[in-house]
């Protein structure tokens with residue numbers, strides 16, 4: 258339930274992406290990890306990205322992947338700042354991809370400060386969205402603003418879960434460090450929304466604050482607060498992973514593809530044995546590598562499916578075949 262699609266929009270997807278020079282080596286690593294042979298300005302990038310992702314889903318043990326839209330940054334008056342959030346993926350793009358390929362399930366992204374926020378929310382649910390994705394510290398979403406209450410209430414009525422980034426962010430620009438906390442999700446929780454704190458408030462870089470304790474306390478008082486294991490495998494995530502392995506309550510599975518997964522730190526901690534390490538290390542498919550590492554760390558395979566207990570049923574069933582698949 259945490260897979261990114263992205264693109265440069267040069268072939269009409271409507272996507273935008275901006276990166277800074279110092280990110281280049283990391284972007285190159287991710288591109289190599291995905292198995293893409295392309296450049297950021299390639300007009301074919303968007304389609305190549307989708308084809309690659311589709312290939313990985315089809316040859317993995319996963320049935321489907323929830324792909325995420327990404328809205329722009331808005332200020333509290335509803336003024337839009339295109340480009341400031343680093344990534345833009347239109348809702349209609351993830352809907353289109355999910356119609357074309359039954360392996361994809363769409364998650365919308367709507368900044369609640371938009372003047373059309375509630376109308377767009379209703380439109381997206383009608384179009385088959387199974388979740389709403391936001392990055393509060395990147396898109397500047399102060400979820401606890403009283404003005405957003407009707408938006409969260411409508412989400413709760415529509416039974417649409419919120420996946421919100423918490424903790425440090427590495428790939429996109431952080432505009433509001435204070436909005437990395439789990440505390441920032443209190444109002445949607447109080448309105449009855451099922452909220453998934455992505456990464457459980459884990460730090461991305463060594464100097465980031467760790468919000469795991471906050472997450473841990475809040476999951477005890479809010480049965481509708483969940484966390485995900487997406488992206489967690491690097492050295493900065495070890496403390497979080499340690500605590501989650503001890504107490505995996507309300508934890509869901511996500512990968513944060515194309516973010517890299519490594520088994521090296523889990524091996525060094527002694528959490529996995531040498532044969533398991535060798536086996537995971539040799540998996541080329543980034544989606545499958547993350548699944549296998551998660552299971553080897555002792556998480557039950559139930560976390561792979563628990564998401565469907567709190568989301569609307571996706572429109573096409575798992576055994577439903579899309580035209581594209583039948584044709585190919």
Ligand SMILES: [Zn+2]
Pocket residue numbers: 259261513
């Ligand atoms: Zn993510």
